[in-house]
Amino acid sequence: MTAPADRNLMVQTMRWFGPSDPVSLSDIRQAGCEGVVSALHHIPNGEVWTVEEILKRKAEIEAAGLVWSVVESLPIHEDIKTHGPTLGRAIENYRISIENLAACGVTTITYNFMPLLDWTRTDLHYAMPDGARALRYEAVAVAAFDIFHIRRPDAAADYAPELVERARVRYEAMSEAGRKDLERTIIKGLPGSEESFGVDEFRAALRTYDGIDHAKLKDHMVHFLKAVCPTADAAGVKLVVHPDDPPFSIFGLPRVVSTEADLADLFERVPNESNGLCFCAGSFSIRADNDLAAMIERFGNRIYFTHLRNTRRENDAPGREHNAIDFHESPHLDGSIDMFSVISALRRASIRHDRRIPMRPDHGHQMLDDLHKRTNPGYSAIGRLRGLAELRGLEMGIARAMAAA
Ligand code: DNO
Numbered sequence: 221m222t223a224p225a226d227r228n229l230m231v232q233t234m235r236w237f238g239p240s241d242p243v244s245l246s247d248i249r250q251a252g253c254e255g256v257v258s259a260l261h262h263i264p265n266g267e268v269w270t271v272e273e274i275l276k277r278k279a280e281i282e283a284a285g286l287v288w289s290v291v292e293s294l295p296i297h298e299d300i301k302t303h304g305p306t307l308g309r310a311i312e313n314y315r316i317s318i319e320n321l322a323a324c325g326v327t328t329i330t331y332n333f334m335p336l337l338d339w340t341r342t343d344l345h346y347a348m349p350d351g352a353r354a355l356r357y358e359a360v361a362v363a364a365f366d367i368f369h370i371r372r373p374d375a376a377a378d379y380a381p382e383l384v385e386r387a388r389v390r391y392e393a394m395s396e397a398g399r400k401d402l403e404r405t406i407i408k409g410l411p412g413s414e415e416s417f418g419v420d421e422f423r424a425a426l427r428t429y430d431g432i433d434h435a436k437l438k439d440h441m442v443h444f445l446k447a448v449c450p451t452a453d454a455a456g457v458k459l460v461v462h463p464d465d466p467p468f469s470i471f472g473l474p475r476v477v478s479t480e481a482d483l484a485d486l487f488e489r490v491p492n493e494s495n496g497l498c499f500c501a502g503s504f505s506i507r508a509d510n511d512l513a514a515m516i517e518r519f520g521n522r523i524y525f526t527h528l529r530n531t532r533r534e535n536d537a538p539g540r541e542h543n544a545i546d547f548h549e550s551p552h553l554d555g556s557i558d559m560f561s562v563i564s565a566l567r568r569a570s571i572r573h574d575r576r577i578p579m580r581p582d583h584g585h586q587m588l589d590d591l592h593k594r595t596n597p598g599y600s601a602i603g604r605l606r607g608l609a610e611l612r613g614l615e616m617g618i619a620r621a622m623a624a625a
Contacts, residue, residue, distance in 0.1 A: 226623035228615045229570045230526070230563075230579035233257050233289045234604055237411065238277070242594055243601045245284035251605045252612070255289030256281055257330075257580055265414045266297035266310045269317040274324045289578040290525050291321060292330035292498075293462070295414040300444050301335055301437065302428050311444065315451045322455035328524050328578065329452075330498050332462040333441045335432075335473040336425050338413035339465040339503075342405055344597040345586075346548050352585035355598055356548040357466060357506075363387035363543075365406055366471055369399060370419055372426060378472060383544055411596040426471060434474040438485070441476055445490040452494035458524040460496040461486070465503035467510070468542035479507065480515050487522060499566070500527040502582055505557045506547055508536055513561040520569025527582035528562070528611050530555030549583055549598070552607040553614065563615050567622065581607030 233255040234248045248256055260269050260277060281288045294317055297310035321329060332338060342365075346356035364387040367375045376384045394402070409416035417425060432440075445459070452459050467478030476482055487495060497519055504510045516523065532550040553559050570577050584603025586595055593600075 226619050228612060228619060229567060229576050230612075230615060231255055231289055231576050232608060232612060233578050233580045234608070235292060235412070235580055235599060236281070237261065237596065237599070239280070241599075242596070243599065245281065245286060247601050249285055251601070251608055253286065253608070255287045255578060257290045257292045257578070258288060259291055259293055259412075261412075261414075265295045266299070266306065266313060268313045269294065269320055271320045271323060274320055274326065278324055278326065288326050290328040290330060290460075291326055292525075293412065293414070294318075294321070294329045294331055296331050296333060296444070298336070298415070298425075298428070301333065301440055302432060303440055303443075304428065311447045314444075314448055318448060318452050318457050318459075319455055322457050327455070327457045328460060328496075329457060330460050330462055330525060332464070333437070333444075333477055334464050334475060335429055335437065336415055336417075336422075337407065337470070337473075338415070339410055340406060340470060341410065341597075342402060344405055348548075348585060351591075352587035352603065353591065354549045354585050355583065356546070358546045359383060359544045360386045360390050360546075361402060362406070362470060364391040364394070365402055367391075369403060370423055370426075370471075372423070372472060375472065378469075378543065380541055380544060383541075411599055426473070429473055432474065434469075434476060437474040438476045438482075441486070442489045445486075445492070445495055449490060449492035449494045453492050457494055458496040459494050460498040460523075460525045462498045462527075463500050463503040465500065466506045466542075466545070466547075467503055468507070470543065478504075479510060480518070483515070483519055483522075487519070495522070496524045497522040498525040498527065499523045500582065501557055501559075501562050502527065502529040502531050502549065505531050505555075506533065506545060507542055508533065508556075512557060513565040516562065516565035516569055520565075521573055523566070523569055523577060524575070526566060526577055526579045528552065528559070528579055529582035529584075529607065530557045530559060532556055549585075551585070552581060552610050559611070559614060560618070563611070564618050564622075567615070567618055579611070581611055583607075 236256040342361035343356040368391040464475040534546040583598035590600040
């Protein structure tokens, strides 16, 4: 590692969605970033990322004085998750894309294994007391959508009776426009999601998971990793899995990267060096039983990328079902996560394993001038700039304190 012992070690980055992103590379550089996190969103899921396309993106990033630190995401085709008809081809193409990225010097690749939907929220404009807008997840809205809007068979059985009743009242009180808005928010795809659905399509897609429970989805994930990790090991690539967001089953779909036990199982079944973790603090934090600092201590050798954001669990109560939790994305240093302990643990892992971990301030509020602009939900410039500034200050304080101890 090149950085002195009392300086920041995390590689500061921001996500850049490519040339159509309203936030420019120059903005990202001015925010003080060293690198960007990017993906070739124009290449359909399941197809090969060619060397030519990778080099084109890399050159754009480097022309702005930045480096392409991490790929987020090289998406996993649905057939890999369900063992659908193009499984073999999708895996083979994934391997080729890994090799092509490595040949271009891009060696950290993020993916997730969430069925159908990537991250999920119910409100993209939640008003914070200070006037900024945040992203929020409200259990009653998800239940209303699931039980009364898409009318998934037996959906009500997945929720506590009290929540089903509140969902009914909520749905009946909603206007047509409100229902459509909720539908768009939940299934149309948030930034970075590779899938997007209408109601009928979503119902049909849900049926492709009939018979796939938690154990089976985990088996499919292990099958995928066993097929691609040897290629990644040989190419010097780290494949880092992003946890489920939120970290529990939704719409009856299994989710298998939600807890410490899930991670332990995954690394035990696929011990390859390339099998890594994108430690997303915000995603894991939605389960109060996930002890973030302890997870970083335990899996530090697997962490090659981190997303740092905070959340506020609004209705924690002993024994509450996971799918009854409401949360919003709070300021980076003020929420249910003790960011001091998270960054301290990451720093210890970084030193122990002699590596700098790329970090991005994950999401940010829509605030100040960005309130009047078109922004990608969660990915506005100013909110992330605030988050990054706070996180880098905290890291520096921790670094100095640790060096002096
Ligand atoms: C949301 C993101 C996720 C993430 C993917 C990784 O803001 O953190 O969409 O990129 O789950 O594959």
